[in-house]
Amino acid sequence: MANITKKVSWSSRGDESGGGERTPLLNGSEEVRYTRQDAGCPKEIPHNEKLLSLKYESLDYDNSENQLFLEEERRMSFLGFKCLEISRWVICGLIGFLTGLIACCIDIAVENLAGVKYFVVKQNIEKFTEVGGLSISLILWAVLNAAFVMVGAIIVAFFEPGAAGSGIPQIKCYLNGVKIPRVVRLKTLVVKVCGVICSVAGGLAVGKEGPMIHSGAVVAAGVSQGRSTSLKKDFKIFEYFRRDTEKRDFVSAGAAAGVSAAFGAPVGGVLFSLEEGASFWNQMLTWRIFFASMISTFTLNFFLSIYNKKPGDLSSPGLINFGRFESDSVAYNLYEIPLFIVMGAAGGLLGALFNILNYWLTIFRIRYVHRPCLQVMEAMLVGAVTATVSFAMIYFSNDCQPLGPDQSEDYPLQLFCADGEYNSMATAFFNTPERSVRSLFHNPPGSYNPLTLSLFTLTYFFLACWTYGLTVSAGVFIPSLLIGAAWGRLFGILLASITPDGSIWADPGKYALIGAAAQLGGIVRMTLSLTVIMVEATGNVTYGLPIMLVLLTAKIVGDYFVEGLYDIHIKLQSVPFLHLEAPATSHWLTAREVMSAPVTCFNRIEKVGTIVDVLSNTSTNHNGFPVVVPVAASDDMGKVCGLILRSQLIVLLKHKVFVELARSRLTQRKLQLKDFRDAYPRFPPIQSIHVSQDERECMMDLTEFMNPTPYTVPQETSLPRVFKLFRALGLRHLVVVDSENRVVGLVTRKDLARYHLGKHGLEEMQLAQT
């Protein structure tokens, strides 16, 4: 059995106990650090998957049920609760509507920009095909691409680096309960939307679907708070929802709405949010999430139908549509299922390769490409290279296909083909990736020759791998689907050619679908929600079982080598991500071994100076403090009687809620929940609050503001049990007590997140200083 030794010892913290007038012991809270790192380690450890960063705060999903809160709830009538419930529905409707609208804008903008680009390039190529000098076309294409990409990269790199990438890792973290800085700001949304339009129009191997999820989440965070801090506008509505619990619920709805708009998959969106975020199943919440998703896909569909001049045609519910898989009488045969599973395994392998390559690339980028200028240049380089490679592939390909009467190609390139024919390689490269996926799924058998597909798979694989992680806003879903569809179709064609009766494998499009699922599953390793998303996007439930088996196989095979792409990126950011369950072999760890100790506690009535000192201690930066009743005639730790948060203390200090002042200024307005809500979520730092020397000697009565019933566990509780409680209730702080109810430690997210199953059994990560 795996064994583990605490590699670090706790600092004694004697230096911080200060003047000695603080009765209870100091220390221990969400942020804890180890002596070993205090002494000698490099100050800045920016990205390391072996460390847990302390720069991330947690969201507090547990309500602080202090007296103010309870009084408010008790004052509220049944009707009041009904109104709140109705507001929640209205907000979710709004979230869905706005997310759908954004998706619609992105789609129209990309269609038009890419349309203009391909039209210009096509004209140019046609002009030069006859007379020679196609290198000019190449340069034109490359420059156009690079220009688009440059704009997209500049706004991301210089204005809002948080908008880079697909945003799914960040949203995963947020739903998991980690506050990623700047992730749900309005500015991020604007940059994200513009960025994704540029990068897709710039011809990068990217999709516009991932960013939709992020966009939905930002919309939700904005709408639900009824104000924008960026715009300095407070609509004075939805004030009740200004706390982590409610906000996170709405962000789940926003993410779901994003998925729904991206793939036309409302149920998939709900399951995505549940899979990533909601640990506690709340029926009404799920129902609202579903509502937001439905509205979102409907809005997108409705406006697109108007844009396409077919109002009321609700047949394009998402940004990507796989098109209709006509279910023949026999969709697939039982004996094909093993083949599908083999494809799943292949997808897992290729996905793992993709992830490993991307991991190395990301490490390289972190070390050497961290200046914005370099990032923009790399992005432009990738844009130009993508155009060059595509051009070369098209140029050297001699796979000519006849132009059918019901031609689905938007920009058929004739190039060197005979009249009435078009270059088949161009359908894959000279097109937005969404359209290429659809062509691979639905073009009739024989539209592609195997060589075209192999070359395409190979080049696109490396291009996509290089592209993911660039400082542009872009998703990895569509490139993955495209790679998979290409090799899946190739597999189908080969199968038909090597079997005696090729006709039974007639439809290579089916294999393209399975390949796409396998490749995507191998890269992102989502399971339940991805199955449903794929099924909804194909609009054919018959493929549910094979898709599920394929995704499952891809996940098992892929997990053997390396984690999913999003998890890799989360780990590289050293985010304290909590998985759904404690590691299997962790039953022998108890709360005593896991917790941070000793803990900084406050008394019910505490000296202002003490509080200010503790909060100002930048080396600890704790966020939650147990409130204790000292045990009479004993130097021991006090009995826990509450828990108070840094943010609450800050508001109390700001409003100078001191016992002495309360006596002298009896007419003073009592502090209300509204004051806490107004300060949410950007509580001022302690440094901005001035406390005079006289005030330092005042006392603060925390009784009314602390949470009087924090969840506690005895110190013998096993890690899985602590984990379950922590995860199920979305806690931020869990007080560990002894049999006398005295505080002995505090369990926070980092204490739990640092245990994981490695190659050699249970491993413990260290905590970074930043």
Place this chain on the structure above:
Amino acid sequence: MANITKKVSWSSRGDESGGGERTPLLNGSEEVRYTRQDAGCPKEIPHNEKLLSLKYESLDYDNSENQLFLEEERRMSFLGFKCLEISRWVICGLIGFLTGLIACCIDIAVENLAGVKYFVVKQNIEKFTEVGGLSISLILWAVLNAAFVMVGAIIVAFFEPGAAGSGIPQIKCYLNGVKIPRVVRLKTLVVKVCGVICSVAGGLAVGKEGPMIHSGAVVAAGVSQGRSTSLKKDFKIFEYFRRDTEKRDFVSAGAAAGVSAAFGAPVGGVLFSLEEGASFWNQMLTWRIFFASMISTFTLNFFLSIYNKKPGDLSSPGLINFGRFESDSVAYNLYEIPLFIVMGAAGGLLGALFNILNYWLTIFRIRYVHRPCLQVMEAMLVGAVTATVSFAMIYFSNDCQPLGPDQSEDYPLQLFCADGEYNSMATAFFNTPERSVRSLFHNPPGSYNPLTLSLFTLTYFFLACWTYGLTVSAGVFIPSLLIGAAWGRLFGILLASITPDGSIWADPGKYALIGAAAQLGGIVRMTLSLTVIMVEATGNVTYGLPIMLVLLTAKIVGDYFVEGLYDIHIKLQSVPFLHLEAPATSHWLTAREVMSAPVTCFNRIEKVGTIVDVLSNTSTNHNGFPVVVPVAASDDMGKVCGLILRSQLIVLLKHKVFVELARSRLTQRKLQLKDFRDAYPRFPPIQSIHVSQDERECMMDLTEFMNPTPYTVPQETSLPRVFKLFRALGLRHLVVVDSENRVVGLVTRKDLARYHLGKHGLEEMQLAQT
């Protein structure tokens, strides 16, 4: 604000303290009773929705992490956990396979039996139409129906009353955490399957879908335990899963597999299970549930395709198939949505009416029809009346429709129609309800005249209402869909006739679908899962938004009048059902007011006699006992140090694990978890365990067997907070402690379930004695 006074005082319990040698205070546990009921109330209060029955035990979703358990977990290697995980998948696959197989058997049996019946009656009618004497046909039909129904009713009434009805209320309760006696037994399954075949073949206004959910759950409970107590066969496999936590997880999977097989809706099945059961979202569990669902629908589909001689045709994934709703370019228009919402409201009203009528009927049945013979006779009566009414409707109808070339009717009755025509009323009445639903959805416009539909709606409404609650095994889904489809189609026809340009409402089938959703939603009030089930059954995601809006409206309107049908029946059984959240206005209640007190506690080392006495006390029948360390030199309550269950104590007593014996018989085998698992789930009653007078003087050491880290809350905790903890972790007992960690009370399911929001704010239900 609502106010509430404790209407009952606690009994002093002085009579039960017995000899006085028990140190801690006695009393209080899962089962508590009130003095007022002790004195004078009738002994047997069989069914009352104002009471909570105490005859139901709770499932324990929280693991008892005692030393034995922890030792086992710690001994287990990582590989061991992997194997367990694989077994779970295998079991889920088996559950899906067997559930699909059962669904297949039911379908084939019903098709054949009903086919024979309709063939015979049709022949007979045709014979007598010309010559007169159709009353003989009527008698034949009525007798055939009554005969089938009699068989179905007899096996249910005399062999296994638990198999009556759809089984959905029982499964809802089980997933909610209430152990309904005999609900997951093999015998129940057999009776259920035979019963549903008889009642559907007997022409009752019932469906075979609800019972599938129950069947799936029984299969799951059986397979996962690796043994059958009824058959006295232990396969010695899956022993690890012999506890409430694991079993309940598998039952969720079984219920989902049942839904999946019934409606061809694997995702709907997953959501059903989640909506009803899993309070804690567990990703791996959900994924396994999905797997079981997929396998189930695939199995059904596969075997049905073989039966229908079209092997590999995977187009009938469920017992009921709504058929393909061909999405024209415009499925519905934006301006139709208000109409759909009006239909939703109508569905809510009609559903409420249905439920109220059925409620009165059920009350009547409880009072007057509780003898099995009477029950069988009532069922036969309903069978005969159904045939008679159907016959009368067909006889007096003169709605003749031409027999088309692509005739979808299986048994077209010509009756008095001209040659080449058939009686349209007969398509609705002279058919299995599944086929009637499909006809209403898909028959071309003009197949029914409005009068036929109105009469059909009216009669079928009352027939279905009378039928639900009979002592036969049958579901209410299909009748509800049928009623709704009939009036929905009627609505569509009327709409087309009153508007100037009728052609835009061309398809009455669309309105039939919306009406079906509205009626079903109005009766059962399921929301999320029902939307997904309907969408999956129609195979067209475009209808998602209208179906959701309709179900939502139906629920809101219906809830205004009366609860859903299943909830009514659950309440009539006085089941302590826990809803997902505490009532909104309950913040002013604290654990102190909610808990049961005083509590029967044990010492770590307790006298056997004391334990036997407490367990034998039939008037209390407690199930969980806090274990305490007495506070030195004080008569006060002890500090909590563990929690032990009745079932554990029973096993300990049975194996005579006494301190004295352990000393004398050192070689004795140590008690293992296996001993507890072998006794699960039917622990012997305390009366069957003989303890001699000498043994009564022995001591038992509970340290090793108790759960040393039970969840506790301080007594000031608000009810919603207690509720959340209880529900999120699936607890059975929650110990309430004071600031010194001394036991002051115990919160159990009944303490929480008795608060509900009534017309006048928060109301408190009383606890029944039985």
